Amino acid sequence: DGGITQSPKYLFRKEGQNVTLSCEQNLNHDAMYWYRQDPGQGLRLIYYSQIVNDFQKGDIAEGYSVSREKKESFPLTVTSAQKNPTAFYLCASSPQTGPYGYTFGSGTRLTVV
Amino acid sequence: GESVGLHLPTLSVQEGDNSIINCAYSNSASDYFIWYKQESGKGPQFIIDIRSNMDKRQGQRVTVLLNKTVKHLSLQIAATQPGDSAVYFCAERGQAGTALIFGKGTTLSVSS
Numbered sequence: 001d002g003g004i005t006q007s008p009k010y011l012f013r014k015e016g017q018n019v020t021l022s023c024e025q026n027l028n029h030d031a032m033y034w035y036r037q038d039p040g041q042g043l044r045l046i047y048y049s050q051i052v053n054d055f056q057k058g059d060i061a062e063g064y065s066v067s068r069e070k071k072e073s074f075p076l077t078v079t080s081a082q083k084n085p086t087a088f089y090l091c092a093s094s095p096q097t098g099p100y101g102y103t104f105g106s107g108t109r110l111t112v113v
Numbered sequence: 114g115e116s117v118g119l120h121l122p123t124l125s126v127q128e129g130d131n132s133i134i135n136c137a138y139s140n141s142a143s144d145y146f147i148w149y150k151q152e153s154g155k156g157p158q159f160i161i162d163i164r165s166n167m168d169k170r171q172g173q174r175v176t177v178l179l180n181k182t183v184k185h186l187s188l189q190i191a192a193t194q195p196g197d198s199a200v201y202f203c204a205e206r207g208q209a210g211t212a213l214i215f216g217k218g219t220t221l222s223v224s225s
């Protein structure tokens with residue numbers, strides 16, 4: 001079955017560490033996205049990619065980095081520069097950045113300890 | 114900047130009632146709108162979408178209404194069931210080639 005997989009489901013990070021969240025899709029979608037969700041809040045866009053080897057910053061890109069070396073994969077690195085990284089991170093994909101609904105992964109909950 | 118908002122953060126209904134969840138958007142150039150349902154600890158699930166050249170679209174037990182004059186979007190759920198309890202988000206696409214912008218969400222609670 002086609003879908004989008006995020007791993008790990010839960011992640012704990014020490015202060016000052018970088019961590020990488022994985023996102024893989026087998027839907028043959030061109031576009032992929034990363035959103036951050038805080039309790040009681042909507043989804044805020046971190047980065048998105050419309051095509052391999054290209055990506056654009058979203059509204060809250062500071063302290064995050066991404067890569068898009070393969071169509072299927074769009075990993076997100078939360079760097080030590082991100083001051084408040086504890087949140088629920090959601091990855092999504094769509095056929096293109098046109099008028100299409102997104103397919104979301106099940107999310108990664110990152111906690112700083 | 115562009116933003117999508119919701120009129121009420123919470124909505125409580127009885128099982129069997131019809132639910133209406135509202136959303137206001139600010140960008141008159143937005144051409145595509147979606148409603149998502151998110152259950153606790155899970156990723157959002159697509160419910161229904163509508164393009165700006167339409168006023169209404171129906172799915173199974175759900176209807177989305179778009180009023181471009183007042184920049185208002187609503188989701189109607191018929192015969193609401195306990196399994197409909199979740200957070201509902203509206204989202205808009207403001208410009209071609211950009212990502213969806215999400216509102217803050219409305220928590221729907223259905224009591225039996």
